[in-house]
Amino acid sequence: MGRRRRRRVDPADAARALPEAIAVLTRTLPTGPSPETFRRAKFDRPEAAPALWRLLFCVLSPMPADGASPSLALEAQARSVKAALRFQGYPRRALAQLPDDGSQGGRELLLALAWLLARGPTLEQLLAQSRVRLGDEMPVCECESLASPGPAVPSVEADGCVDIRHLQWLMGKLRFRWRKLMASQQEQCALLGKIHSYTRGCHSDRSLGHLSVTETELLRDPEGGQQLLQRLERENVRLEAALEWRRRELVFWQWMDTVLGACPPEASQPTFLPKIPAQGAAELELVVRELQALQEELQGVAETRWAAWEARVGGHGPEWSASRRALQEAVRQDLVALQWAWERGGGLAQPHGPHRLVRTEAGAPEGRGLQATEVIEVLRSREACLEVVLGQLQGQCRQELARLVGTLPGLIWIPPPGR
Amino acid sequence: MLPADCSSRLVAELRDALDSCAQRQRQLERSLRISRRLLRAWEPAKTPVPEPTPGPETDEEVPSSAFTACSPSPQDLKELELLTQVLEKAVRVRKGISKAGGDKAPTVKSESTATSPATRASTRLRASDWTGSHASETKPPRGIRQTRVPAKDLSEHRLVSVEDPACIGRGARAAKLEPSRRSQETVPLAAPQAREVFTLKDKGILLQLPVAFRKAASQNSRLWAQLSSTHTSDSGDAATTAKNHFLQKMQTTSGWPSSRLSPAEVEAEVGRLQKACSLLRLRMGEELTADPKDWMQEYRCLLTLEGLQALAGQCLHRLQELRTAVVEQQLEPWPEGRLPRASSPCGGGADTIRSPPLLLYSSTQELQTLAALRLRVAMLNQQIHLEKVLMAELLPLVREQEPLGPPWLALCRAVHSLLCEGGERFLTILREDEPAD
Numbered sequence: 001m002g003r004r005r006r007r008r009v010d011p012a013d014a015a016r017a018l019p020e021a022i023a024v025l026t027r028t029l030p031t032g033p034s035p036e037t038f039r040r041a042k043f044d045r046p047e048a049a050p051a052l053w054r055l056l057f058c059v060l061s062p063m064p065a066d067g068a069s070p071s072l073a074l075e076a077q078a079r080s081v082k083a084a085l086r087f088q089g090y091p092r093r094a095l096a097q098l099p100d101d102g103s104q105g106g107r108e109l110l111l112a113l114a115w116l117l118a119r120g121p122t123l124e125q126l127l128a129q130s131r132v133r134l135g136d137e138m139p140v141c142e143c144e145s146l147a148s149p150g151p152a153v154p155s156v157e158a159d160g161c162v163d164i165r166h167l168q169w170l171m172g173k174l175r176f177r178w179r180k181l182m183a184s185q186q187e188q189c190a191l192l193g194k195i196h197s198y199t200r201g202c203h204s205d206r207s208l209g210h211l212s213v214t215e216t217e218l219l220r221d222p223e224g225g226q227q228l229l230q231r232l233e234r235e236n237v238r239l240e241a242a243l244e245w246r247r248r249e250l251v252f253w254q255w256m257d258t259v260l261g262a263c264p265p266e267a268s269q270p271t272f273l274p275k276i277p278a279q280g281a282a283e284l285e286l287v288v289r290e291l292q293a294l295q296e297e298l299q300g301v302a303e304t305r306w307a308a309w310e311a312r313v314g315g316h317g318p319e320w321s322a323s324r325r326a327l328q329e330a331v332r333q334d335l336v337a338l339q340w341a342w343e344r345g346g347g348l349a350q351p352h353g354p355h356r357l358v359r360t361e362a363g364a365p366e367g368r369g370l371q372a373t374e375v376i377e378v379l380r381s382r383e384a385c386l387e388v389v390l391g392q393l394q395g396q397c398r399q400e401l402a403r404l405v406g407t408l409p410g411l412i413w414i415p416p417p418g419r
Numbered sequence: 420m421l422p423a424d425c426s427s428r429l430v431a432e433l434r435d436a437l438d439s440c441a442q443r444q445r446q447l448e449r450s451l452r453i454s455r456r457l458l459r460a461w462e463p464a465k466t467p468v469p470e471p472t473p474g475p476e477t478d479e480e481v482p483s484s485a486f487t488a489c490s491p492s493p494q495d496l497k498e499l500e501l502l503t504q505v506l507e508k509a510v511r512v513r514k515g516i517s518k519a520g521g522d523k524a525p526t527v528k529s530e531s532t533a534t535s536p537a538t539r540a541s542t543r544l545r546a547s548d549w550t551g552s553h554a555s556e557t558k559p560p561r562g563i564r565q566t567r568v569p570a571k572d573l574s575e576h577r578l579v580s581v582e583d584p585a586c587i588g589r590g591a592r593a594a595k596l597e598p599s600r601r602s603q604e605t606v607p608l609a610a611p612q613a614r615e616v617f618t619l620k621d622k623g624i625l626l627q628l629p630v631a632f633r634k635a636a637s638q639n640s641r642l643w644a645q646l647s648s649t650h651t652s653d654s655g656d657a658a659t660t661a662k663n664h665f666l667q668k669m670q671t672t673s674g675w676p677s678s679r680l681s682p683a684e685v686e687a688e689v690g691r692l693q694k695a696c697s698l699l700r701l702r703m704g705e706e707l708t709a710d711p712k713d714w715m716q717e718y719r720c721l722l723t724l725e726g727l728q729a730l731a732g733q734c735l736h737r738l739q740e741l742r743t744a745v746v747e748q749q750l751e752p753w754p755e756g757r758l759p760r761a762s763s764p765c766g767g768g769a770d771t772i773r774s775p776p777l778l779l780y781s782s783t784q785e786l787q788t789l790a791a792l793r794l795r796v797a798m799l800n801q802q803i804h805l806e807k808v809l810m811a812e813l814l815p816l817v818r819e820q821e822p823l824g825p826p827w828l829a830l831c832r833a834v835h836s837l838l839c840e841g842g843e844r845f846l847t848i849l850r851e852d853e854p855a856d
Contacts (some may be wrong), residue, residue, distance in 0.1 A: 009848045089681020092671035092732055104713050118662040124646060131643075134636060137775055138789075145816035161420040162430060162815075164833040170433040171842035177440040178798050184447045185790050191454035191784030198623030204633050207777070211626065213454055217620070219626050220461050232635040241643035246649060246658070282428075284742060286807060287693045288637055291735045300730040301707065306721055313714050323715065331722040338702060339730060342695040347685055347787035355778035357786070369777025372785050385701060386799035397814070397838035404817055405831055411853040416844035 018255055026122050027241035028057045030130065034123075042105035042259050048106035053078050056112060059126060060084040074102040084134040085112060094263075109262060114256045123242050134229050135212045135356030136192055140375050144308070196359040207368060208358055432808050436801055474748045640774050647740040681743055682700050688741060699727050699734075802841065809838055 019035055026032035033051040057077040061084070072080070078100050085095060095112055098105035116122050192213065199211040211219075218225030235403035351370055360367065405413060421429075628636075706724055711717040780786045813834045820827050828848055836845045 047787060087682045089679065089683060093673065101566070111669065114665065118666050132639070135775065135777075136473050138778060138793075140778065142793070142800060160710070161423050162426040163420055164830060164837075167421075167433065168833060168837060168842055170430070170437065170568075171837060174433065174437055174440065175842070177437065177444065178794075181440060181444055181447065184444065184451060184793055185794055186787050188447055188451050188454060189787040190783055190788050191451070191458060193786055195454060195457055195623075196621065198619045199626060201624050202626045202628070204628060205424060207787070211628070213450070213457065214622075215628060216457050216626070217453060218632065219628070220457060222464075225629070225632070229632055229635055232632075232639055234441055236635060236638055237641070239646060239818060243642070243645060243649065250658045253665055256665055257661075259670065260672065262667070265670070265672060281745065283515055283693075284689050284738065286811065287689055287696060288695050288735065288738050288742070289811075290807075291731050291738065294696060295728060295731045295735065297808040298703060298731060301703075302721060302724045302728065305724075309714065309717055309721060313677060313718075324718070326720060327715065327719050331719060331726055334723065335726040335730060338698060339695075341698055351776075354775050356775045358777045358779050360779045360781055361433050369779050369786060372780035372789050375778065376785070376789055376792060379789070379796055382796050383792060383799065386796065386803060388704065388805050389697070389700070390799060390806065393803065393810065394839045394841075396836075397586075397795055400814060401817065401835050401839070403833060405848075408823060409534070411828075412851070414847040414849065416840060416846050 017248065017251045021245070021252045024241050024245045024248055025252065026243055028127070029055060029240050031055055037106075038110065041110040042255075042262070044105075044107040046104050048105065049104055049109060050074055050102050052106060052113065052410060053081060056081045056085075056109060056116075059113070059116060059122065070086060075100050078102045081112075088116075090115060107259060110259060111256070111263070114259075116255075118253070123245065127235070127242060130235075132228070132235050133354075134214050135208075135358075136196075136214070137354035137356055139354045141350060141352045183203070192357065193359065199360070203352065208356075210359060212356070262419035277336045350378070421816065425816065426523060429809065429812055436805060439801075456692055458619055462617050619692055643774055682742075685745060689738070692738055695730070695734050699731055806838065813838065 022035045024040050026035055026038075033048075033055055037048045037051045043053060053074060054077060057080060060081055080097075082096055082098075082100075084200065090112060092108065095105070095108045098108060126301055140253060143261075195213060196210045197214060199216060200209055202211050203209055203215070214228070218228050275417065360368075405411060420426075497816065584721050703724065707726075709716075709720060711720050817827075817831055817834055820830070828850070832846060832848055836842055
């Protein structure tokens with residue numbers, strides 16, 4: 001309480017606060033439109049729209065990892081923005097009704113931007129996505145591989161029937177690509193190991209000890225190094241602006257209230273939006289089917305064993321019910337812990353995200369970071385689990401096929417060798 | 420031939436898998452190119468060695484000028500001239516001594532530095548070697564030390580010694596001059612002129628990061644730490660209230676019920692339930708393989724199985740709720756051409772904002788094992804996903820097709836290979852023909 005400065009609200013100060021806040025905001029945003037754009041947007045001037053479409057596109061689509069994003073036309077950007085906002089559950093329909101050519105809608109876009117900023121740590125996430133990575137990083141979880149979006153709408157050329165041999169061919173191609181990937185990865189690790197050991201002792205930060213590829217590269221190539229330095233400095237500017245934004249954003253939100261107030265109210269009855277065939281619905285169905293299968297299995301397994309158990313154990317004395325209660329409680333807690341693993345917030349005990357690789361001597365003091373040996377353990381057990389799952393699925397298929405074919409007379413089914 | 424919708428779905432899935440593989444490969448190739456280039460001999464840089472702008476105090480140096488070439492003033496040039504003369508003299512003296520039986524050729528001098536960590540300490544080490552052998556030439560060696568070393572073999576690279584005021588000694592502006600490039604031209608060193616090539620292997624430990632970069636990097640990590648620490652501080656209480664108020668108002672003016680689920684939320688929940696399913700199945704597997712010794716253990720096992728069944732039921736229920744919600748509220752769960760996730764699903768919140776944590780490895784073998792396992796896990800995940808999709812599409816086809824002639828057998832064989840052997844092996848089907856009589 002004592003730290004808050006009691007400021008006399010000076011009208012000139014108050015008048016300046018909003019433009020300053022907006023200026024700070026534009027400094028943190030990736031393709032910062034000018035503060036003037038914001039003011040125009042409030043009054044729904046058409047010239048504000050294209051800049052805001054582009055900004056929203058930047059905010060909503062992550063920078064592609066390849067670094068080479070084909071710059072889309074404004075129309076395509078506008079369509080992506082609409083789809084992304086709808087996906088996130090943006091409440092206002094007026095945005096969906098804006099023309100695709102990006103010529104209108106300044107105010108609506110401003111509202112959308114504010115909505116995104118209000119909902120979550122958008123600015124911080126944007127900064128984190130485009131952050132300059134100085135180390136050699138490796139993710140320790142597989143979240144990214146699991147989170148890849150499902151197949152896009154099938155391309156037109158895949159229309160029509162294919163022979164199953166085409167599928168076999170594609171599978172073979174996939175296997176080959178994985179093998180190649182493995183080999184390349186091994187080579188890259190060997191090279192990294194060399195670079196790290198050749199530059200040990202060079203880093204000014206003692207806890208790191210050696211240079212990373214990026215840092216060594218900047219020494220090899222001063223021009224590239226200059227660019228890296230500039231990117232770093234630009235990022236520092238954005239970070240400072242983000243910190244300042246936190247101090248100044250209140251006035252922005254008050255202003256956004258007025259912008260919202262200036263909009264005409266929307267009709268209360270939602271109009272019918274065209275239905276698009278959903279790929280994800282198939283995903284939902286898959287999970288439903290899996291869970292149903294699991295439930296059936298569990299039921300089948302437990303029934304007979306319960307019966308056997310009941311028969312053997314009958315009724316016991318009072319100590320029986322005490323231990324029974326204890327067991328029930330233990331199992332209940334077990335299951336709660338299990339449930340926590342997939343609920344919100346679960347799974348954070350596992351290390352996540354990219355980690356910077358640092359080469360140390362074996363037996364170095366712990367506590368500096370994650371040890372590779374631990375991660376290897378975790379991955380090995382994960383690998384084992386997944387192999388079991390895959391084996392089960394394949395076994396299921398085998399049984400099913402054998403069943404289907406086995407009913408036919410006169411067929412001999414010779415499984416391949418080497419099982 | 421497979422029916423059209425089945426074909427298109429399967430081909431799309433396989434193409435998607437191929438594309439993600441290709442993307443990883445592209446990234447790897449890029450990294451490989453850079454790493455290979457680093458391990459080869461480095462070509463001399465085109466631009467002059469960077470140097471802080473000359474001036475009495477360069478503490479307030481503008482970072483961006485750190486890499487820009489600065490032209491020396493006439494005074495500096497004069498001093499450089501003086502220095503090179505001194506250098507020549509020293510070389511002559513040195514040569515004289517080494518001819519007289521000294522073993523250390525100038526080239527060897529620099530190699531010895533490879534054994535000590537390349538810090539300012541190492542340059543001082545070399546200096547003491549010099550002063551040890553040339554007691555009479557106390558002043559020049561100090562001057563020599565600065566320009567000699569960079570000029571000698573590492574002309575292309577930025578050694579630190581020139582930037583350290585302590586090393587420079589009194590008023591030696593010489594240290595602030597651009598070494599190497601110009602001195603290289605003006606100093607006809609009597610020493611072997613073989614321009615030594617820089618390889619990371621031999622001289623990597625002599626490298627040091629430029630000052631400007633170090634400053635920017637430390638400022639960068641400081642700012643990130645600040646950003647993540649104030650993330651949950653109290654400074655934004657009023658702002659948070661204002662934000663929530665704004666969001667609520669947006670919701671109420673939109674005319675749609677606030678209980679509506681966004682497609683993103685639906686997808687996230689389906690993902691969670693998918694994870695639940697695999698965890699439950701895993702747990703079931705554990706319970707089934709465990710061998711209970713007595714009735715208490717058996718009881719516990721059965722209770723667990725029962726509990727798992729209840730949880731599965733709960734998840735199913737939730738999924739069915741989601742399904743009806745999607746249908747009822749006319750959601751388009753996964754709109755056409757949607758952008759990939761803007762926010763990374765992992766790294767819960769604040770953690771991504773800090774500097775990346777460290778992953779320590781101790782040998783190349785370890786690193787390779789780690790990377791190989793990661794790839795293997797990713798590959799298995801992909802295989803499992805494909806297996807499920809293929810099962811869902813192909814098994815019904817085999818079941819439905821009635822004509823049991825050769826085409827159906829061929830289909831069976833192909834399906835078996837895809838589903839049961841990962842497409843790697845094939846089985847043989849022998850058909851008994853009626854004896855022809």
